[in-house]
Amino acid sequence: MHELPVTESILNIALQYAERERATHITDLFLVIGDLSSIVDDSIQFYWDIISRDTLAEGAILHFERVPMQMACFDCGHTYRPKPGTLSCPGCGSTTVQVAGGEDFRLEAITIEKDEQPVDAGSTI
Numbered sequence: 797m798h799e800l801p802v803t804e805s806i807l808n809i810a811l812q813y814a815e816r817e818r819a820t821h822i823t824d825l826f827l828v829i830g831d832l833s834s835i836v837d838d839s840i841q842f843y844w845d846i847i848s849r850d851t852l853a854e855g856a857i858l859h860f861e862r863v864p865m866q867m868a869c870f871d872c873g874h875t876y877r878p879k880p881g882t883l884s885c886p887g888c889g890s891t892t893v894q895v896a897g898g899e900d901f902r903l904e905a906i907t908i909e910k911d912e913q914p915v916d917a918g919s920t921i
C-alpha cells in the first residue's frame with residue numbers, strides 16, 4: 797500500500813498550483829495510471845477524500861485514465877502492446893525487449909475555479 801504518499805504528493809502539487817494561480821477552489825484532477833503500475837484507483841480516491849478535507853481541493857473530482865503496457869524491441873526498434881501470454885516482439889520474434897510504457901503515474905491536468913472579482917487597488921490592509 798503506497799497510495800497514501802502518492803495521494804499526498806498529488807494534493808501538494810494541486811495546492812501549490814492553486815495558490816500560484818490564486819484559485820478559490822480545485823474542481824477536477826486528471827490522473828494517468830499505467831496498467832503496470834500497482835496504483836489502485838479506489839485507494840487513491842479513498843485517501844483523497846480524507847486528506848483533501850478542509851483544503852482548496854475538498855470535493856474535487858478525480859478522473860483516472862488507464863494507459864496500456866508498451867514494450868520496445870532492442871533488435872528491430874518496434875514498439876508494441878504485447879499479446880497475452882508472451883512478451884516477445886511481434887515484428888521479429890526477438891525476446892530482447894524492454895518495457896517502454898505503462899508504468900506511469902502522473903498528474904496530467906488540474907481544473908480550478910477563480911474568484912474573478914477585481915482587486916480594489918485603493919484599499920489598505
Ligand SMILES: [Zn+2]
Pocket residue numbers: 869870871872873874885886887888889890
Ligand atoms: Zn523486434
